[in-house]
Amino acid sequence: MTDSEFHRIKRLPPYVFAEVNAMKARARAAGEDIIDFGMGNPDLPTPPHIVEKLIEAVRDPKTHRYSNSRGIPGLRRAICSYYKTRFNVTLDPESEAIVTIGSKEGLANLAQAITSPGDIMLVPNPSYPIHPFGFILAGAAIRHLPIGQGFSFMESLERAVKHSVPKPLAVVLNYPSNPTAEVVDLDFYRPIVEFCRKHGIYILSDLAYSEIYFDDVPPPSILEIPEAREIAVEFTSMSKTYSMPGWRIGFATGNKKLITALARIKSYLDYGAFTPIQVAAAAALNGPQDCVAEARAIYKARRDVLIDGLASAGWQVPSPPASMFAWAPIPEQFAHLGSLEFSKLLLQEAKVAVAPGIGFGEYGDGHVRLALVENQHRIRQACRNIKQFFQEAGIAPLPTVRRAPTAAASAPAGAAPVAGSKQRAAS
Structure with missing residues (x-):
């Protein structure tokens, strides 16, 4: 076999x-x-204060029991506090936020929760592999939307919806993009939200690189558009922001129906991340952002x-x-x-x-x-x-760009801190 x-x-x-x-x-x-x-x-x-919080929590034998598949309440409150401070978006920690075992697991489990065999998913191409294959594993058919120089995302989206039978279930967005590193602003999201609301298409936004940016303006969240809450859910991760890749901790926020669907399927599949990891993740979000x-x-x-x-x-x-x-x-x-x-x-x-x-x-x-x-x-x-x-191979050097020295131990000039460099009170 x-x-x-x-x-x-x-x-x-x-x-x-x-x-x-x-x-x-x-x-x-x-x-x-x-x-x-x-x-x-x-x-x-991983920053020392986050590691120390993990050690402190793991010494408590009560934290060694099964955790909560939706995430401990303190971490869900910290997630909502982050969204309020960073994006000025108010979320309900009970119905609009859920902890995931990394954003990859969250996307794959949501695909299992909402996909029926033959459903059509719209996915950027090129894209992070879990974006198409999470839905392929759930039985969906994938329609690729080419992105990058020379392509209009809105034109590709409109064409795909026009020529898809049945109507697409959802579209995946990922900005800042992996692998292309492209960034967008809220004006990019607005027509997509309007179009998807009109056609009853869910939006799944992957915001894993929201805090690794090099220009003065931080990348936005699609949830900053109020109407997006009707159709959109957003995934992000602690892996890149706080150098915690092996910890496997992330979260999803947004549309209550999608969050409920993800919570329902997770309740059958896992008991949530190890509680001390969740405690440390809350300390990361609530603590100093330097x-x-x-x-x-x-x-x-x-x-x-x-x-x-x-x-x-x-x-x-x-x-x-x-x-x-x-x-x-x-x-x-x-x-x-x-x-x-x-x-x-x-x-x-x-x-x-x-x-x-x-x-x-x-x-x-x-x-x-x-x-x-x-x-x-x-x-x-x-x-x-x-x-x-x-x-x-006969390739000649190109003229190099002269840059001002970059201090590796300080924030880029003009860059806004993720959520302020001061300590935030625990929610």
Whole structure:
């Protein structure tokens, strides 16, 4: 018996990242120094006050029992306090907020809760893999909406709804985007909310990178549009904001009907995250936010070093305004290879691992994604390696942009703090 006999697994294509990961593992086993920009796995330490709160909570034996699948009340109140302070959005912690075991689990479980076989989901392409595959696993049919330069999201949305039978159930949004790093403002969301309300289509917004931004204006929440509460739910995560990826803790907020559906299915599937993790997550949201500004500044400094270093190697890559990724168009000399073969070549010749764009959808195949998860010294080394490889391929350096020094231990100039750098009172 093979896994191809199982219906849901048959709908999953081969994991395209696996080839690069296998090559990376073989190279490291052979003693090669591989600089890894492949996985968006934050390398910064979790802030000490959050770790200390976890230790304090875990010493209480009462916290070792089953938790609450909807999330402990204190954390749900902290989530709502964050939304009020950061977005000026008032939420009910009982009916409009739920704790998830990471945003990935939340999206996948909501898909199971609301999807019937044959339902049509509208998903950006390229996109984070759980956005389409969470619904594919739930039995949905996926209609891809191409995004990026040259595409109008609203035009793609209108065309998809016009030509879909049955009517689409929901549309996924993800800004700041993984993998493209694109950001949008409320004027982008407004016509989408109006259109989806008119057609009875739910909106699922993934806001996992809301606090990793490099411009003066923080990315908005779709829930800042009052009418969005009628149709939208928003997912976010503690992983990137507070460098807590392995803790597996996130939350969903918004439309009561969708939150109730997610709570119902979670009640059958899990007992919630370990209570001390939830206690520590509440301390993160309620506590001082200087750590978030510091992390943001570190990512910004790394971004600048990477973009300038790649330019000096002859690789013109747009500077991302947010997220922890650079979305890099494959140089013209290698474009015929496609993203997977180019990623393998980069690993072999420059000892640099990246994520092939095809892993995020067919419209990503002209790009690779680089994660800002190596320190500045390693980034510079990676750029030197790439420069040497490119020179051998006949690619000339580009003029570099002169930037003012970025202090990695302070917030970017003009950037608003996530929720104020002062201590917030526990709700």
